[in-house]
Amino acid sequence: MTNISHDDHLDGYDPSAYDRPSVTVDLVLLASTDRRLRALLLRRDQPPQAGRWALPGGFVATDESLDAAAARVLREKVGLDGARLEQLYTFGAVDRDPRMRIVTVAYLALLRPEQMVQALRGGRVTAATLDGDPLGALNDEGAELPLAFDHRHILSVACERLRGKIDYSDLAFAFLPERFTLRALQDVHEAVLGTTLNKPAFRRKMLDRGQLIATGDREADASHRPAELFRVRDAVA
Amino acid sequence: MTNISHDDHLDGYDPSAYDRPSVTVDLVLLASTDRRLRALLLRRDQPPQAGRWALPGGFVATDESLDAAAARVLREKVGLDGARLEQLYTFGAVDRDPRMRIVTVAYLALLRPEQMVQALRGGRVTAATLDGDPLGALNDEGAELPLAFDHRHILSVACERLRGKIDYSDLAFAFLPERFTLRALQDVHEAVLGTTLNKPAFRRKMLDRGQLIATGDREADASHRPAELFRVRDAVA
DNA sequence: TTACTTATGTGCAATTTGCGACTATGTCAA
């Protein structure tokens, strides 16, 4: 390793001589079902914080980028590949982990229903419903799950980010299968915003945006008039 | 330090046994003058990248939070206190620094004119004009300054963030002195967006927002009709 | 065939935005 002392940018400080923070990535894995946002969590079975629920995470190796580390954690701990991953925020409070100084780069991954099912089949993660203010994670019985470390805070930053971006970005589509109805798209928006939206206005806005392509096909299983299925123009990564 | 092996969250990986990334903060210090965005840079006088221009930065100590590290770097390397600092993005490509693996958390600081002057009086930093696409940093003669590491990329992410937030946030005020004219506010918006805006529409929108307070005073030095001075309702941190 | 449910479309009012033209108020120089 090069000697970096007497350096303008890093100012004569040689970090190899000192303790330094560890770097991890944590994944906020969200899905939208039933007009609710759901997050995938792992139950900790060892101290510290045994019994609490945590975001999937892992250390960043020296020879992998942050994005690569996030993708690897998604693959190794959740069993998913190719979800849309986006850096969320970096959390670096000194005491956020009781064991040691850890700086964590949080990533947001938005899952389609089939990815959600696949992750749950893997058996490691559990889905919790996000609700309330301040945000809480609820199990299927409606009981609140205790979260580990600062993960409740990370989840709430994720939800805020989602709310701020859903209007003008194409992030909602990452929650949906390849073909979807306008009602399903509106459900995603309502889940993220926590409100109800006016249907005709929502339809118009989405269709005027020119991003949706009508397939001509209709949904199959409805016990009422079936809605038309749409695709997104530019495949969402 | 606690033994952290066999742990769900951190998955049996003991980082103290391995090399790990170092963590730094880098500051993007921006000001708005003359309908242009300007950034404060340091000239590197030691290898690597001697002669190139870099963002002020420094290592994060184990006992300080990321926000505290950013504030400390601002104080120690730029001689400023109390500027509005906001986390921007974390850059973690493996080869972004040729010496060692460094993950850097970039912060954005928006400076008022008097803060800009104070920083320049400190003598360490120089102001460069940001322009062009892809973004470049120009000196007063219009010549492009070569940037160190991935700092050009960091600057362009900063400008994008600014553009995305200026419409709905109060970030523009952080560029202005306590009392300012509507024209100065519009100049900030135009500098950030790189466009010209319609004056009556801009005035209306700003005044309707209810955030501005007319002081009744007018600017002093104009060689034409003087404009009224306004303040922001909630002091911008 | 009829009731029921959800999809889809239409018309209209209220709000927001873009923009040209107009008026107001200061400085400056003859």
Place this chain on the structure above:
DNA sequence: TTGACATAGTCGCAAATTGCACATAAGTAA
């Protein structure tokens, strides 16, 4: 003292956006 000038600040209207009530379409289920 006065008129040119530059920029501040206002007004009115057209266009675009949005919220919403209501009408109509197209399925299922009895």
